[in-house]
Amino acid sequence: MKYVPYYRVSTAGQGKSGLGLAAQQEIVKRFLKADDEVLTEFIEVESGKRADRPQLAAAMALAKQHKARLLIAKLDRLSRNVSFIFSLRNAEVDFVACDIPDANTLTVGIMAVLAQHERELIGQRTRAALAAKKAQGYKLGMPNITPAVTQRGLEVRQHNxxxxxxxxxxxxxxxxxxxxxxxxxxxxxxxxxxxxxxxxxxxxxxxxxxxxxxxxxxxxxxxxxxxxxxxx
Incomplete structure (x- = not known):
């Protein structure tokens, strides 16, 4: 079987999650059999919430070209974005998750929809809580921003x-x-x-x-x- 490994590492939560790059690569290594063929691996350094994942798109294109399967270490590295689940299905690219090998685009799609719904609910609750604080007279935002801090922020934005x-x-x-x-x-x-x-x-x-x-x-x-x- 041909595989195209795909790893996603979140910049903020990488250490806390225990799903760093080395951990994911070790999971994939244990999953592979001796006669499996591993093509180019792709690493995405992005939050799971972001919709633009060029490395995932490139991995899918390579897998389709070589009739290979997209290989991910854990299902939640892929299943947090609905649009990518649908694009995976529409591209007719098969995938396998090392932690749940029997998962498919249907089960992952359901999980992605539920995860997105939960994020939307969290956002609504957060906005409601902030509105209530503001109505009670609390000042929201970042106070005590000095000119030096403002200038530094400008330099950072220009650098980015x-x-x-x-x-x-x-x-x-x-x-x-x-x-x-x-x-x-x-x-x-x-x-x-x-x-x-x-x-x-x-x-x-x-x-x-x-x-x-x-x-x-x-x-x-x-x-x-x-x-x-x-x-x-």
Missing amino acids: ARTNQANRQAAELIRLYRLEGLTYQAIAQQLNRMGYRTRRGKEFFATSVQRLDPSTPTKAWGETDVIRTDLA
């Missing part, structure tokens, strides 16, 4: 505007790999294998990875902008 999605994903992957103890050279090899390239279309080296490392005090983003090459 100059940084495309591939930059952010590559930087987050570097952070995760560093937490797992990988060297810059090993991370460079991993990024190159996954199809990431620098702005000039060159392969990554240890020095270019270090410049994108979020823990590095000063990062020259303009020198190492990255793109994801077409793997389809």
Whole structure:
């Protein structure tokens, strides 16, 4: 059987959930049989709430091209967004979740609808609670915002505007790999294998990875902008 592994890592809850990149990869490794063929793996660094998941779309395209199955470690890595469940069904791409191998697009679709409904209810309750506080005279928002804080916020927004999605994903992957103890050279090899390239279309080296490392005090983003090459 051919498989295309897909991993999604939430930037905020990755540590708390216990579903970090290494954990998901270990689950997939235990699931695979000796005669299974593993194609390119895809890693998404996004919240499960976001509708735009280019890595998932690329993984689905590759799976369809090679008549392979999309492989995910745990069902909730995929089932939190209704639109993607429907796109998975419409693309006629089969998938398997290591924790619930018998799940299908119907059962996952039901779970996604219920999860989305629960999020909507939570949002309604939150808005109602804030409205009640405001009616009672409480001041909402962020007080004591100094000019220095405002300027810093502007600089951050400008920095983010100059940084495309591939930059952010590559930087987050570097952070995760560093937490797992990988060297810059090993991370460079991993990024190159996954199809990431620098702005000039060159392969990554240890020095270019270090410049994108979020823990590095000063990062020259303009020198190492990255793109994801077409793997389809």
